[in-house]
Amino acid sequence: MAHRPNPLIPGFHPDPSVVLVDGVYYLVTSTFEYLPGLPVYRSTDLVDWEPIGHVADRPEQVEVSSVATGAGVFAPTLRYHNGLFHVIVTVVGSPRGCVVYTATDPAGPWSDGVTINGLDGIDPDLVWDDDGTAYVTYSGLRLTGEDAGRHYGIEQVRVDLADGRTLESPRPLWSGSGLRFPEAPHLYRHGDHWYLVIAEGGTERGHAVSVARGPSVTGPFTGHPANPLLTASGSPRYVQNTGHADLVETPDGGWALVLLGVRPIGEAQAFSPLGRETFITDVTWTEDGWPVFASVDLAPRAGIESADFSFEDGTALDDPGWLAVRATPRSMAEVIDGHLVLRGRETGLDAPRPVFVGRRQRHLNADVATRADASDGVGGLAARYDEHHHFGLEAKTEDGATVVTAWGSVAGLRQEWRRSFPAGPVELGMELRTPAEAASTVRADRIRLTADGTPLAELDGRYWTAETCASFTGRVVGLYASEGTARFADFRCAGWETGPGTDQ
Missing domain, CATH: 2.60.120.200 (Jelly Rolls)
Structure with a gap:
């Protein structure tokens, strides 16, 4: 198990998403009503992180000037495909909606973004199958229309990224172990399976990480019988609210989970001054191909x-x-x-x-x-x-x-x-x-x-x-x-x- 600082990136840095490209790691987090939006961090070792810029450094990219507090730039996903970095994100309360930004250099400049019309939800994930078809998997919390506020679980659609449109009606994918608010889906291909990692339980003390797997990017997905596989709920752990996780390979050939958490002060674990921060924990794989997540331990960086x-x-x-x-x-x-x-x-x-x-x-x-x-x-x-x-x-x-x-x-x-x-x-x-x-x-x-x-x-x-x-x-x-x-x-x-x- 590698020794890394925790929190990995301290302070207001929720909903982390990470990608490894040519031996270098890049990570983005949510920013809600603040600008510039979507900070980009760079690391070569998953330990030391350097801020290199922002995806949204121009107001027109996100249009948050009138969004309500708690809305704005929600959970992003950062991915790399065919020489381009992609960030997909929902800008809640903004006319931008679900947007995909691209860049050849993650330090920027990033594109103005393409809105994916017809996609109504939050926490979008972006993945491509073997023939290059793009899929967006997301949490089906309706933001508009008569169904605004209703939650339809984890959904998926094929999309045309160039034209900014969905190519089919949304289909239900898998919605966890039954806890509330299934969200933050991420899809990965590993070995013989496609793995769907989600958050559930809400982003407060009940937050958890659950996993399902299936034969293809579209499923069908079967959940791990012991879900949720990671949670601090009901525990005395120093890091609480753990969830909203993204998998990544480590420099030594292993795996890690980058996720959000909070550091509540005191024995009652009641109050967290810094809000949701970015943490990391190790991942191993069982012989039958399921991930095992280590507990999220507190290890703040020393010094001033x-x-x-x-x-x-x-x-x-x-x-x-x-x-x-x-x-x-x-x-x-x-x-x-x-x-x-x-x-x-x-x-x-x-x-x-x-x-x-x-x-x-x-x-x-x-x-x-x-x-x-x-x-x-x-x-x-x-x-x-x-x-x-x-x-x-x-x-x-x-x-x-x-x-x-x-x-x-x-x-x-x-x-x-x-x-x-x-x-x-x-x-x-x-x-x-x-x-x-x-x-x-x-x-x-x-x-x-x-x-x-x-x-x-x-x-x-x-x-x-x-x-x-x-x-x-x-x-x-x-x-x-x-x-x-x-x-x-x-x-x-x-x-x-x-x-x-x-x-x-």
């Missing part, structure tokens, strides 16, 4: 990961880690005279499209800081789960002083703490800490908000977690403006792990 941006040379926004909400980072921010400049629109983090650029929180312990100048506007440092759940620090000039307001917003209810500082730029900071195990039975992390080193508020992090916010995403921490022009000299963040799976 830092990202410091001074905004001095104007290239900081080129870093692929920046995100914005329903817009691109460069449409929200610009670098001028060594500062990141955000121009407010008299809307805060409650807005569907806030003036906000941020980065995923990747570690359960983190320090985040910025030097903010609010002499010409109102803005600051914030962490967002969605427009109803966020917290942060806002600076503005008032009566010849810099007034800093710390706040926490939960389901639209907001509490504030204010303090005045001398006029001019102010240092805004967040300290995010996991509690000692003895005190963490039902807690998440503790959040300390400071200005010029002075504590303004301490918050209970469980109110900004995947479970409380019922979100498909995760915490994104960054800079924002609500009025006028806010300037930021830098953005500094450092993260690390303690507790289970570490040596601390």
Whole structure:
């Protein structure tokens, strides 16, 4: 069994799909209402991953400017065929629908995408049979029409990728062991069989991986008698919600399963600050040809990961880690005279499209800081789960002083703490800490908000977690403006792990 870090890619990185091409691995994940969409990662060893770009770096590729929170760019599948990389994905709530993007280089540029008309569902998989016919296998959750909201299990259609159309009516394929929400299908040919791997049980604590096999890409499929073959449901495991899995060969000739999971804090396993992350586990095969999935063990990377941006040379926004909400980072921010400049629109983090650029929180312990100048506007440092759940620090000039307001917003209810500082730029900071195990039975992390080193508020992090916010995403921490022009000299963040799976 290989030793690999877990999570494999930390922070808000759900629904991973992976492909191996000429000895190199490429992986994409979901992004929902954030842009750029569908980050692409590269690795040569399934251990170290480098972000190399995004599939959707142009707004018109996904058209998420008006999608509801929790909709947008759902679960992608990444595949390679005849010299082209393909990503197929459903953009829920967008006129794009089910879209296939292609590229010769996974770093981009990617095509504008072709919509597959007549396909109504989510979590599409793309596979070709021996004669080159393309099939899309998907979760039959109806998104439109009179049947919107009804679920028809796992379905499949032949498609014409060039013309963007289905070639037949959808047919039922196989819908798991009877748990709710069969979804996330992926098809593979291995040995004498075609294998259908799906998720079921829902993407919360009941999440599971089940497997069936059949003689051809169209089946018929027979499920493993012991399904589900992988789940953390009802267990005390440190990684929960395990599911939505994709199989891939490993560098040593074995197999691995890349999948999503969460890291709930405390003995009660109640709250997961970072949302759904990408994990990995080993796969072996029995003599009669069934896969066996090892349990998903927690093994966070050691050391401190830092990202410091001074905004001095104007290239900081080129870093692929920046995100914005329903817009691109460069449409929200610009670098001028060594500062990141955000121009407010008299809307805060409650807005569907806030003036906000941020980065995923990747570690359960983190320090985040910025030097903010609010002499010409109102803005600051914030962490967002969605427009109803966020917290942060806002600076503005008032009566010849810099007034800093710390706040926490939960389901639209907001509490504030204010303090005045001398006029001019102010240092805004967040300290995010996991509690000692003895005190963490039902807690998440503790959040300390400071200005010029002075504590303004301490918050209970469980109110900004995947479970409380019922979100498909995760915490994104960054800079924002609500009025006028806010300037930021830098953005500094450092993260690390303690507790289970570490040596601390």
